[in-house]
Amino acid sequence: MGKKVIHNNIRKLRFSKDEMTQQQLADEVGVSRQTIVAIEKEKYSPSLELAFRIARVFDRSLEGVFFYQEGNLKE
């Protein structure tokens, strides 16, 4: 069984939203910038609540920001 990871496209969405910085996103969703960095690098899978808050910032559904896939996409 491959490694199960939650992937995301936050980085892409930030740039398409007026080049929003990690700090701005962090402030909007109420976490530290380091946590946003960790989520973008897929070193941390956010809670459902935080995932919804991030999705709301980009006016997307949860699946529009996060997606679940077995195995590493980069492999």
Added chain:
Amino acid sequence: MSYREKESLINIFSGLLITGIYAWIIYQKQLAGQFDLTVNYNKWGEILLIFMGISIVARIVIYIVFHIINAIATREEDIPKEDERDKLVKLKSTRNSHYVFSGGFVLGILALAIGMPVYWIFVAFVASALLSEIMDNASQIYYYRRGI
């Protein structure tokens, strides 16, 4: 390196420093014959209580100095607020720390069971307390770096 990682490193070094200095002072007193910790078990209680007090005060001082130096170096005065990731890292690190402390406790009991002197249990307490703290902070650095 993030604020939390630096904080964990400071905790490891301050733990080693404070415990090391205090243990050395107590050992010198033992060698000088001021007390005999191999037979006077009540003295262990007194020494450990004083150590707890000294440790708390020293850590507060070290933490204040660290915060001042960090604020000057990074020009960030605010301590980052703890979010869900920080809490999860702390939770997992505390779990690892408890494993180490429990292991040390069991080793101390085992030492008694196989006929080692009674004072070994106190040595096991101090050693496992120090090791569990190192494990706690090292785990935090590990989880922050590697991810959770």
